[in-house]
Amino acid sequence: MTDRKKIVLVDDEQVNLDYCEAMLSEIGDFDIKTATNGMTGLQLIESEKPDLVVLDVQMPVLNGFQVFKELKKNPSTERIPVIMLTGIASTTGMQYNAKDMGVTLGAEPQAYIDKPLDPEDFQKKVKNLLGL
Amino acid sequence: MVDNLSLEQLIALYEIGQAIGSQLTLEKVLKTVMDVATKVMHVEASSLILLDDQSGELVFYIAEGEKASRLKAFRMQPGQGIVGHVVQDNEPAIVNDAQSDPRFFKKADKTSGFVTKSILCVPMATKNKLWGAIEVLNKQDDADFDQSDLIFLQAMSKRAALAVENAMLHEDIVKNERLAAVGQTVAGLAHCIKNVLNGIQGGSYLVDMGLKKNNPTLIDKGWTAVKKNNTFMQDLVLDMLTYSKEREPEYIDVDINELAQTVCDFMREKAESKGISLSFEPNAEIGNVQIDGKAIKRSLLNLVSNAVDACENRPDAKVEVSLKSAAKDFFALSVSDNGSGIPPEAKKKLFQVFFSTKGSKGTGLGLAVTHKIIEEHGGRIDVDSEVDKGTTFTIYLPKKKTNTPKEEI
Numbered sequence: 001m002t003d004r005k006k007i008v009l010v011d012d013e014q015v016n017l018d019y020c021e022a023m024l025s026e027i028g029d030f031d032i033k034t035a036t037n038g039m040t041g042l043q044l045i046e047s048e049k050p051d052l053v054v055l056d057v058q059m060p061v062l063n064g065f066q067v068f069k070e071l072k073k074n075p076s077t078e079r080i081p082v083i084m085l086t087g088i089a090s091t092t093g094m095q096y097n098a099k100d101m102g103v104t105l106g107a108e109p110q111a112y113i114d115k116p117l118d119p120e121d122f123q124k125k126v127k128n129l130l131g132l
Numbered sequence: 133m134v135d136n137l138s139l140e141q142l143i144a145l146y147e148i149g150q151a152i153g154s155q156l157t158l159e160k161v162l163k164t165v166m167d168v169a170t171k172v173m174h175v176e177a178s179s180l181i182l183l184d185d186q187s188g189e190l191v192f193y194i195a196e197g198e199k200a201s202r203l204k205a206f207r208m209q210p211g212q213g214i215v216g217h218v219v220q221d222n223e224p225a226i227v228n229d230a231q232s233d234p235r236f237f238k239k240a241d242k243t244s245g246f247v248t249k250s251i252l253c254v255p256m257a258t259k260n261k262l263w264g265a266i267e268v269l270n271k272q273d274d275a276d277f278d279q280s281d282l283i284f285l286q287a288m289s290k291r292a293a294l295a296v297e298n299a300m301l302h303e304d305i306v307k308n309e310r311l312a313a314v315g316q317t318v319a320g321l322a323h324c325i326k327n328v329l330n331g332i333q334g335g336s337y338l339v340d341m342g343l344k345k346n347n348p349t350l351i352d353k354g355w356t357a358v359k360k361n362n363t364f365m366q367d368l369v370l371d372m373l374t375y376s377k378e379r380e381p382e383y384i385d386v387d388i389n390e391l392a393q394t395v396c397d398f399m400r401e402k403a404e405s406k407g408i409s410l411s412f413e414p415n416a417e418i419g420n421v422q423i424d425g426k427a428i429k430r431s432l433l434n435l436v437s438n439a440v441d442a443c444e445n446r447p448d449a450k451v452e453v454s455l456k457s458a459a460k461d462f463f464a465l466s467v468s469d470n471g472s473g474i475p476p477e478a479k480k481k482l483f484q485v486f487f488s489t490k491g492s493k494g495t496g497l498g499l500a501v502t503h504k505i506i507e508e509h510g511g512r513i514d515v516d517s518e519v520d521k522g523t524t525f526t527i528y529l530p531k532k533k534t535n536t537p538k539e540e541i
Contacts (some may be wrong), residue, residue: 009150015357019334022341022350060489070331115330119337129392 005130008048010041010067011056011085017115021052027123028132038062042070045077047069052129053082055109072107073081081124081129087115141284144172148291158299159194165292166196169268173281176270177246180256184266190215190264195244197269202244213237215253218265224254228276236335246337252277254285256293261381263296265289265341266539293473313414320486324368324495331361364495368431371497374427374504375485380510381424383533388421389414392465395432396453403440408449410440415455421531423509428529431502435467435525438498442471442523458528462511473519482515 005029009020017034023032033048037042039061045053053071057064064084071077111125126132137145152308162180168177181190188210203526211220214235227356228250230236241248246269266289271277305423326426338354342349402426403410436451443449451469458464464498474489481487481504488494505511509529517523 004378013331015134015334015353015360017330018353018357019337020332022338058323087323087330115326116333117330 002113004029004031005052005110005132006033006048006050007052007054007126008032008041008045009034009054010036010038010044010059010064012028012036013056016056016085020122023117023119023122025125026119027127038064038067042067045071045080046074049079050065050074052126053080054126055082057084057086060098069105072105081111081127083111083113084107085113085114085115085117086111137280137284137287141287144284145287145291149290152291152298155310158295158494161192161295161299162292163196164293166194166266168268169285169288170196172274173252173268173284175268175379176272176281178266178268179215180266181208181219182296183219183262183273190219193264199244199246203240205241206243208237210239213240214264215267216533218253218267219262222255222257222262223485224282225251226282227253247519248318249274249420252276252281252291254282254289256289256296258290258293258297261297263293265389266292266447269319276397295424317395317485320496323486325365328361328368330366331357331364343364368495368497371495371501374430374501375497381427381507381535382506384425385420386423386425386428388418388423388465390424391414391429391445392455395429395436399436399440402437402504403451405442406440406442406444408443408451410436411453413452413454414459418455418457418531421463421529422533423507423529427505427510428527431505431527432465432467432536434498434502435503439467439469439471439523439525442473444471460474462528463529463531464517464526464528466524468522468524470522473521474515474523479515479517483513 009043035044055064175506180194182193190208192203192206335354335357343348439451485500486496488496511529514526
């Protein structure tokens with residue numbers, strides 16, 4: 001029981017949370033917690049100290065980059081690996097760009113996954129980051 | 133140089149300056165230059181030739197005088213004819229016996245049916261670039277071209293070159309702005325579509341998994357997501373079409389109280405499922421109005437839907453819609469909420485296309501489309517908002533199809 005890895009999913013669309021949970025259920029038995037906006041997501045991560053965070057970029061209240069920046073500021077959350085889910089078609093031609101959203105990141109997330117999510121890619125990245 | 137010019141020539145140069153400074157198109161400005169040159173220099177014909185950067189060919193852009201129309205768009209190879217040499221060497225040429233000059237290109241005369249006797253041709257260049265040349269042909273009374281003609285034509289040519297350079301710079305700016313706007317639109321659309329695709333893909337995945345595991349709850353969740361994203365895509369396409377087309381409202385007589393009531397009834401279930409009260413205060417004094425019923429219904433639906441989203445998860449959340457008469461025979465439809473409010477930096481971008489604070493729930497088109505619909509009616513939309521207190525959007529619309537300027541409301 002103690003080996004169950006804890007994952008926090010933060011996305012403002014319920015279907016995306018369900019989709020991620022479904023994909024995760026195929027590769028392991030995880031303790032999954034969810035939040036539907038950046039602010040409640042941040043509070044959840046700070047209280048749960050999960051093994052992995054999956055963060056959507058475009059969310060109301062706090063966007064994914066802002067949440068990520070807050071996590072890096074806090075010594076108790078700064079080492080938690082983060083996967084960012086992006087749907088941003090940036091004007092600079094990149095798939096994702098914090099600067100376009102007015103956020104200067106000190107560090108980069110461990111992985112980016114572009115939407116629509118490819119289940120194999122998502123599952124592979126989760127396994128890698130959790131050392132499975 | 134001025135000392136060498138006649139009063140007639142100085143007036144001509146002034147006229148050209150005026151034409152260049154006006155809002156005329158490049159073709160009109162250059163035509164004026166050549167008209168004036170033909171008249172003031174007492175010649176039978178004149179041409180303005182542009183250098184095609186890519187092919188190096190010389191293209192007759194303006195041709196004035198008898199039979200000149202046949203020369204329009206006539207092309208010459210680099211170095212061909214007297215004009216070709218002038219451009220190649222960037223030096224003027226006075227040729228008073230054209231037919232016996234070995235450089236003379238007879239095909240131009242054959243094409244136009246004109247007989248060239250004498251030519252004065254000068255390069256048309258700015259400090260940075262050689263744009264082509266201008267030439268005048270056959271001085272009246274068979275007189276020769278002389279140094280004073282050359283000085284005057286060079287002065288004309290400098291002005292024409294500046295007009296061409298200005299036009300090209302302007303064209304570059306417009307082109308770059310258009311490309312940037314297209315890029316931003318495509319990026320905004322791509323973002324919306326990616327979110328929709330993710331929703332459809334996620335929904336399908338849940339349906340598949342539900343079928344495999346014989347789990348109706350998963351199938352239901354997945355299928356609901358697919359349908360929701362289908363509706364989202366339909367709205368996105370409709371908003372895009374409304375936003376991209378200039379259109380006249382389709383005015384009909386509409387009971388505005390009934391329209392607002394219908395919108396509120398439609399949204400009530402969604403609002404109440406989130407613990408938000410939604411009310412409408414009708415106004416019997418305002419009867420039928422002349423508006424595009426469908427478009428205004430969509431605008432109001434956008435505003436009420438935004439208000440409901442802004443109130444989500446807030447205590448005692450409420451959205452109030454009201455209807456009042458306004459000055460100048462206008463009416464005012466207000467949508468107030470006690471939600472999160474709009475931060476000042478977001479307020480500036482509120483009606484900007486693809487701007488959204490709603491994460492993946494918003495297309496960033498709703499308010500842009502609403503704003504456009506209201507403007508098309510000759511109306512106005514006002515926003516009053518305070519962070520953490522709430523927001524009121526007020527639409528002012530004429531009760532009847534009218535031309536009253538919206539600034540006077």
